[in-house]
Amino acid sequence: MRGILASSIGVTCAAALALPLAPPATAADAEPAPTAEAATRAAVTARPDVPGSTRSLPLRPLARDRASGAAVLGLAPRAVRPFSLLGVVWDDPATELHGRVRVRTRATGTGAWSGWRDVETHYADHGADPGGAEGAADGVRGATAPLWVGESDGVEIRVLPEPGEDVGEGEEEGSGGGAFGLDESGDGESGLGESGLGEPGVVEPEADEPEDGDHAGVPSGLRLELVDPGEETPDGPRTGAMSAEATAASAANSALAPLGALELPALNDERTRREYLALRGAELTGRQRAEPYIGPRPAIVTRRGWGADESLREKRFVYTGKVKAAFVHHTASGNTYTCAQAPSLVRGFYRYHVRSLGWRDIGYNFLVDKCGRIYEGRAGGVAKPVKGAHTLGFNTNTTGIAVIGSYGSKKPSSSAVKAVARLTAWKLGLHGMNPRAKTYLKSAGGNLYRKGKKVRLNVISGHRDGFNTSCPGGKLYKKLGTARSTAARYQGR
Incomplete structure (x- = not known):
């Protein structure tokens, strides 16, 4: 979604279809036999x-x-x-x-x-x-x-x-x-x-x-x-024994929720603080332990909760270092979905990224729908520094958050912007980062910054800050200032 896009080009508009298409022929449309x-x-x-x-x-x-x-x-x-x-x-x-x-x-x-x-x-x-x-x-x-x-x-x-x-x-x-x-x-x-x-x-x-x-x-x-993306029923395919891959993905969040949890529940300030100390206590100074700047953990739908087929992805998890910044994206997939359909979209993105594009897993670390619900993205644990594939050139020491939809001409919902603020207040807080501050990141190469260049960026940045792109859409990009100030407030700053 580059900022300098190809010029608008005329495309044929075939005459409107007045006759329905025949249903697919069974023989021609059959799936190949499984190995x-x-x-x-x-x-x-x-x-x-x-x-x-x-x-x-x-x-x-x-x-x-x-x-x-x-x-x-x-x-x-x-x-x-x-x-x-x-x-x-x-x-x-x-x-x-x-x-x-x-x-x-x-x-x-x-x-x-x-x-x-x-x-x-x-x-x-x-x-x-x-x-x-x-x-x-x-x-x-x-x-x-x-x-x-x-x-x-x-x-x-x-x-x-x-x-x-x-x-x-x-x-x-x-x-x-x-x-x-x-x-x-x-x-x-x-x-x-x-x-x-x-x-x-x-x-x-x-x-x-x-x-x-x-x-x-x-x-x-x-x-x-x-x-x-597959069908989802309340008591259907997610019940029963988990595969080894599904067990591993769920176990990556074992410090936060029981094995097989469909959602990590929201926590209040005090419970978040206790969890933070349990996760990071040995690394913290006395002041950091006494006054941690971290927002309350929001509710997060796990991969099991949105129905990830864990056999699709690579088995191993890849981690980066300290999460110093969050890059906000939009998925550019349109805004016609309902919130009830959002898990289907996440499954669709996952399958598209892995099966069609050849990536090791879904590229984003988190996704947010228009109703403000947050979804775990790439496997490896939501509290851990999982290395994603979201911002070419700046995937190291960052996390990627995609708001589901297209926001070039349409404003994001206030619920989605608030969810981005809640998520970043917690996720960046785990690493002691101030959402209103700036930080330095080293570029791995791209069309704005050469490989190896140290770049000063907002701790909450839009995709276009690290790459010449229109992402996350002009309307969402304009809301990042609100997300920064709100996230800082959630952290108690």
Whole structure:
């Protein structure tokens, strides 16, 4: 989500679909048979984790941009297995997608198609530090931000590289206008029937490699990722025996809550102080023991509470040193979710980060929904200095907090801002950091600061303070001053 984004580019708006897509064919849509190892693991461990799936579909040439002659990649409207979150990935994480990605989806049940929606194309700045083990691992991919679309069973996507023409005046998003700026007589297939309506019998094909062509500004290996975060029931998959991975993730919080806890309860000032002394007592000076500046611990939904499938992530936990700063982000996934759906979004981000992008775990240390509920992110213990993959160049000695939603033009809720203040007052307080102060961090490299440069930053910073990006969105960024002063007040400063 760079501050200097690719210019707005016109994308074809295919005629509105008047006919429903056929349901996916059973044979063509069947999941591959599980490996013997996976089957054995499933039989041996009664996993309490919420199931889910990821479907990867290659994007193909569909038409030509009239201005540049470049091929427009995408997928014609098609029926797919239900999913709720999507994104686009490509082979080389160091390559950027210069262009515009637009999608529309069909709601499960109603069969209604959404209008065209933009997918944020700049996401490389959310990730592991350059040159580190996680960032250089095999299988790491470039990607757009994830987009939450709700439960859907149909999709259409267009990727138009720069340069291109904007949609003509009067053509609104989702209006089903003509193919402005496109020449559908090109070599690519349009995926539209003779009537210009969605072809009713189209289903998703078997995954294969995209066709070669002139795709200026578009990385190779472009694929659409459709993520089903899995279902969640009150007494369903989270009950019963925990797997070894789930046990380890829960045990990382054993000093704060019983094994298998779905939530760490909020504590008052006195109980937080006692817990702080138990956690850090041996390291503290007499004054720090007598007058600790730490906010009361807020309630935090654990990984088990939001239904993490712990078999997806790498088993080991990676820690950094003292947490000297918190970076605040937004997920750029849209604001259409309800608070009841927030655990599904967290599961979707987790699966997207691990399965689609190749990261070792979800990138953020914490997430906050619009109702102010806080979720444990990367595994390893919420009171411990877990190293995340959230602010490229500044993942060492920091923690990453993502507010779920897009806040470039929409104000964050007061509940979300208050939750950020409560969380930082506690988390930074564990390490003796003043939320209103500044600190020095060493850059691991990025587009604002060279590798090795010591940078003076706010203890509570926005993502854009460490990287040239629009994250966490202008409206949320303007609220960070309020979060700092409120967090300091919670600490008793």
